[in-house]
Amino acid sequence: MTLSSGNVEQRHGGGQDGPPEDGSGRVTGSPAPSACCTTHADPRPAPPRPLVVAPDAPREDAAAPAEPTAAELTAALLRAQRRFADRTDPAALAEEVVDEVQRAGYSGVLLLAPVARSRHHELDVLAARGCTAPPPSPSTTVAELTRSAPSAVVDLVPADPTAPRLAVWGEPGPAGAPLELLAAAAGTAWCAARATRQAQLATAELAGARQLIAGAVRLAGLGSWSWDPATDRVTLDDRLRDLLGVAPTDPDPDLATWRERVHPDDRGPFTGVDDPAARTGSPVPYPFRVRTADGTERTLLGTSVPLRPGRPGVVQGLVLDLAPGDRSTGELVRLAQSDSLTGLANRSVLDVRLEEALRTATATSAVALVLLDLDRFKLVNDTLGHQIGDALLRQIAGRLQQAAPAGSTLARLGGDEFVLMVPGVDRAESATAMAHNIVRRLRVPVLLPGLPEPFVCTSSAGVAVGHECSGDELFRNADMALYRAKDAGRDRVAAFDSAMREDAEARREAEHKVRRALRTDGLRVVWQPIVDLRDERLVAAEALVRLEDPVEGLLEPKSFVDTAEDTGLIVDVDTWVLGEVLRQLREWRSAGEGLQVSFNVSGKTLEHPAFAHRLAHSVESTGASGSSLLAEVTERTLIDLSTSTRASLGELRSVGARVGLDDFGTGYSSLSYLDRFPLSFLKIDMSFVRPLGTSERAAAVVRALIGLAHAHGMVVTAEGVETREQATLLREMGCDRAQGWLFGRPVEAGRLITAR
Ligand code: C2E
Ligand code: MG
Ligand code: MG
Numbered sequence: 001m002t003l004s005s006g007n008v009e010q011r012h013g014g015g016q017d018g019p020p021e022d023g024s025g026r027v028t029g030s031p032a033p034s035a036c037c038t039t040h041a042d043p044r045p046a047p048p049r050p051l052v053v054a055p056d057a058p059r060e061d062a063a064a065p066a067e068p069t070a071a072e073l074t075a076a077l078l079r080a081q082r083r084f085a086d087r088t089d090p091a092a093l094a095e096e097v098v099d100e101v102q103r104a105g106y107s108g109v110l111l112l113a114p115v116a117r118s119r120h121h122e123l124d125v126l127a128a129r130g131c132t133a134p135p136p137s138p139s140t141t142v143a144e145l146t147r148s149a150p151s152a153v154v155d156l157v158p159a160d161p162t163a164p165r166l167a168v169w170g171e172p173g174p175a176g177a178p179l180e181l182l183a184a185a186a187g188t189a190w191c192a193a194r195a196t197r198q199a200q201l202a203t204a205e206l207a208g209a210r211q212l213i214a215g216a217v218r219l220a221g222l223g224s225w226s227w228d229p230a231t232d233r234v235t236l237d238d239r240l241r242d243l244l245g246v247a248p249t250d251p252d253p254d255l256a257t258w259r260e261r262v263h264p265d266d267r268g269p270f271t272g273v274d275d276p277a278a279r280t281g282s283p284v285p286y287p288f289r290v291r292t293a294d295g296t297e298r299t300l301l302g303t304s305v306p307l308r309p310g311r312p313g314v315v316q317g318l319v320l321d322l323a324p325g326d327r328s329t330g331e332l333v334r335l336a337q338s339d340s341l342t343g344l345a346n347r348s349v350l351d352v353r354l355e356e357a358l359r360t361a362t363a364t365s366a367v368a369l370v371l372l373d374l375d376r377f378k379l380v381n382d383t384l385g386h387q388i389g390d391a392l393l394r395q396i397a398g399r400l401q402q403a404a405p406a407g408s409t410l411a412r413l414g415g416d417e418f419v420l421m422v423p424g425v426d427r428a429e430s431a432t433a434m435a436h437n438i439v440r441r442l443r444v445p446v447l448l449p450g451l452p453e454p455f456v457c458t459s460s461a462g463v464a465v466g467h468e469c470s471g472d473e474l475f476r477n478a479d480m481a482l483y484r485a486k487d488a489g490r491d492r493v494a495a496f497d498s499a500m501r502e503d504a505e506a507r508r509e510a511e512h513k514v515r516r517a518l519r520t521d522g523l524r525v526v527w528q529p530i531v532d533l534r535d536e537r538l539v540a541a542e543a544l545v546r547l548e549d550p551v552e553g554l555l556e557p558k559s560f561v562d563t564a565e566d567t568g569l570i571v572d573v574d575t576w577v578l579g580e581v582l583r584q585l586r587e588w589r590s591a592g593e594g595l596q597v598s599f600n601v602s603g604k605t606l607e608h609p610a611f612a613h614r615l616a617h618s619v620e621s622t623g624a625s626g627s628s629l630l631a632e633v634t635e636r637t638l639i640d641l642s643t644s645t646r647a648s649l650g651e652l653r654s655v656g657a658r659v660g661l662d663d664f665g666t667g668y669s670s671l672s673y674l675d676r677f678p679l680s681f682l683k684i685d686m687s688f689v690r691p692l693g694t695s696e697r698a699a700a701v702v703r704a705l706i707g708l709a710h711a712h713g714m715v716v717t718a719e720g721v722e723t724r725e726q727a728t729l730l731r732e733m734g735c736d737r738a739q740g741w742l743f744g745r746p747v748e749a750g751r752l753i754t755a756r
Contacts, residue, residue: 094127223300226316227255234258243300243321245293263289263297339412341390342397350411350419354471357423361467368431370420371462371478372400372438375490377416380457382642388448392457395446403438419478428465428495435461435493443491458491465496480504510563513549518572522548525580526746530598530717530739533731540596540630542739543581544746545573565604574605575614582624584749589625593753598630600662603637607644612651619655626656630681634662638673649677660714665705674712682709686720686740693725703733710734 094111111126223240227233233252241248244261259267266288287301304317339346345353357367374380374396381389393416400418404410408422420438425431439461445454462482466474477496480503485494517523523545530540547555564570581599588595605611619626631652637645638661652659660681661674665688684705691698702718709716718730721740730738744752 091126098127098129223319223321224317225258225319226314227258228314240319243292243298243319244290261291263291265289342394342412344397344401344418345409345411347411347413350409350413350421351471353409354421354474357421358467358469358471358474361423363467364426365424366426366428366465366467367474368420368422368425368428368434368463368465369474369478370422370431370435370438371464371475371482372418372420372435372442373460373482373486374416374442375458375460375486376640377457379640379642384448384451388450391448392446392455395448396442396457396459399441399444400438403434403441405434425465428463431463431465432493432495435463435495439491439493460485460490461493463493463495477501507563507566510560511567511569513547513555514560514564514567514569514573517547517549518569518576522550523573523576523580524548524554525577525584525749527584527749527752528739528746529744529752530596530737531743533718533727533735533738536727536743538595538752539737540598541752542598542632542746543577543584543600545577545600561602565602568604570602571605571608571611574599574601575611578615579618581629582618582622585624585628586622587749588753589628591753594628596628596630598632600632603634603640603645606633606637606648607642608648609644612648615648616651616655627658629655629657631657631659632662632683633659635664635666635673638676641673641676646677653678663719664709665701679712679714681715681717682712683717683719683739684735689718689720689726689730689740690722692729693723699729699733702730702735706733706735 097111110128223243224237225240226235228235232254234255234257235252236244236246238248240246241250253261266286286303287299289297289299292298298321300319300321302317302319304315337346337349338344354367354369361367374392377389377392380392393412396416396418397410397412400410400420404420405422407424408420411419411421413419420434422431422434439459442459443456445456448455460482462478462480462485464474464477464481466477477500480500481494481496484500484503485492488494524547525543526546527541528544529538530542531537532539545557545561547560549555561570561573564573577599578601581597585595585597618624619629629652631649633649649659658680659677660683661679662683663685664682666685682705684702688698688702688705692702693699706716715736716734717737717739718726718735719739721727721730721738721742723742726740727738727742
């Protein structure tokens with residue numbers, strides 16, 4: 001069989017004038033194919049009829065059969081429904097449909113299911129028989145098949161987009177019956193069989209899952225209950241009935257009766273809709289005492305969750321029998337409610353207590369949330385090991401406990417994040433003062449096992465105070481304040497104010513812009529010249545990223561780079577810029593320009609394990625010269641030097657790139673990190689360059705920096721050179737290179753070269 005000979009009769013006046021397509025392989029503008037497979041909702045009670053596409057020439061050996069009538073089609077459908085309706089195995093069904101089509105006089109048959117793999121519908125071959133050519137490849141679309149097909153392809157498009165779509169391709173024998181009849185019948189049967197099969201599978205899966213859960217609950221020795229507010233019935237399972245001495249034939253109790261069995265002091269969690277768990281969805285384990293049928297008391301450990309958190313509805317619970325006098329009872333409860341490393345409360349307990357505190361809070365007796373985060377704790381784990389990290393966390397927890405006021409809840413959320421929740425706060429200022437006190441206490445050096453010297457670990461805190469708000473909202477506010485404290489340089493306290501919300505909003509907006517730019521090719525690179533100070537010859541150019549915003553135009557990094565750092569999107573931004581840098585480098589190379597190119601890499605990017613690999617691969621595959629690359633890293637990167645960052649820097653060097661320090665002199669007084677990694681160049685920050693010519697002190701500092709860099713064998717570039725006087729002074733001081741508006745602003749690549 002070939003897919004090109006025209007040996008099938010023309011149907012529906014088809015050929016090149018066949019029904020139009022919408023580009024997805026779907027055929028439009030034709031009558032509805034069948035009861036379950038229809039293209040359009042047609043108000044007239046039209047006979048169900050398949051779509052026929054792309055027959056290209058009349059058959060020579062047989063007279064064209066008459067168009068099937070409505071009655072014929074209906075009869076065929078009914079026949080198919082009878083014949084195939086109880087079939088549930090799709091593979092067997094496909095074979096039977098093919099049988100039927102062959103019996104009707106088609107020598108070759110393909111049963112195809114177009115599936116939406118990409119934008120187009122591609123084909124799955126369900127069954128193929130007697131075809132003289134290989135079946136179409138899966139990447140063929142229905143549209144392509146019908147274009148190239150010599151014979152009829154019947155494409156059944158269901159009205160319901162989730163229903164399976166089916167195509168039948170038939171290579172007719174001498175006495176071919178109308179393919180539409182068979183296809184319509186096959187389509188109807190196919191849909192019915194698939195639906196039955198899927199329902200059967202889903203039911204079996206559900207029954208299996210139920211059995212598994214019930215088995216697990218039994219194995220764990222747990223009892224279970226559920227309360228439905230619609231009926232107010234508490235359904236107890238066999239195990240719980242057994243524990244409580246409730247006969248299997250006794251009716252399920254209502255909530256009030258169930259509560260009566262529970263000890264009055266332990267009834268808190270059984271308040272139904274008001275149950276904190278019912279609103280938050282946090283399963284907080286709680287011990288409770290309950291009276292059994294014979295009047296004795298049992299202690300159970302319970303936990304409950306709403307089936308649909310946040311909405312009043314069915315609540316489900318599990319209970320574990322804690323035998324009376326069992327010494328492990330207290331231990332179990334403690335374990336369930338606390339953080340295992342520090343013994344502080346865990347998140348679940350905090351959530352419940354916070355909701356409870358907020359329920360009774362007022363303007364003069366509000367709830368304060370202090371979110372605490374240790375500064376650079378990751379570095380402690382990375383450099384000193386996890387054991388020391390754990391010991392530090394335990395000591396910090398101890399100090400926090402000493403500082404926590406009575407009635408407060410102190411919890412560890414995980415890692416180095418702690419929370420203090422204080423109810424009954426009269427003024428926001430008192431909460432801030434308390435946070436200052438805590439941060440001060442934590443700053444005191446600690447002695448850690450195995451460390452010869454006391455260790456100083458600072459912390460940052462965010463404070464939020466509220467009364468008419470949810471726990472979530474208070475958490476979000478404290479989190480924004482913590483972000484501000486970290487952003488302002490760590491080791492400090494920040495209290496939430498409404499400007500922070502606007503700030504957070506701006507960051508969300510910036511994040512959205514970066515994501516969109518990455519998705520829609522909205523990033524650009526501009527180039528700023530770097531000159532050799534001896535002769536002011538252009539020797540390099542720095543790639544600086546820009547964001548092309550559809551509304552605001554070209555945005556500078558200050559409006560989006562920080563957010564990209566915070567969200568980790570900087571990895572994608574830097575990777576994109578690097579690609580652009582390599583492309584440009586190659587272009588300049590082939591134009592005979594021997595420029596070096598400088599690019600900025602964030603510490604976050606270097607820490608990403610895939611970056612180094614991608615870099616090596618990109619350099620290799622673009623054929624760019626690695627030795628023309630100058631990678632600019634910040635002091636922060638070298639201070640927080642982790643193993644993965646070191647590996648990335650090593651990879652940069654191994655492709656021939658030079659690694660240097662950007663913005664040198666901003667912020668850090670210790671220069672010890674200069675020895676941590678071999679650096680090839682250093683860029684003196686413009687804040688040192690700007691006062692040159694007006695301040696003798698500034699000149700002395702720059703001279704010292706140049707000397708220091710040269711002593712380390714580094715090439716020195718001065719940033720932000722705007723005046724001739726600055727350039728002259730820098731040259732006299734022995735500075736090697738300069739970059740700044742005096743020599744050129746950042747421009748597109750083409751303009752950089754022409755401005756030369
Ligand atoms: P940078 O790497 O220190 O880049 C130099 C910045 O100083 C550029 O700002 C440049 O336009 C500006 N500048 C240069 N000469 C002068 C001058 O004479 N006077 C003044 N006032 N400014 C001058 P830009 O392009 O806004 O970039 C700001 C920062 O954004 C960069 O500082 C760099 O830290 C970051 N950045 C830029 N592109 C990227 C990137 O692709 N990845 C990463 N991670 N950061 C980038
Ligand atoms: Mg730079
Ligand atoms: Mg810089």
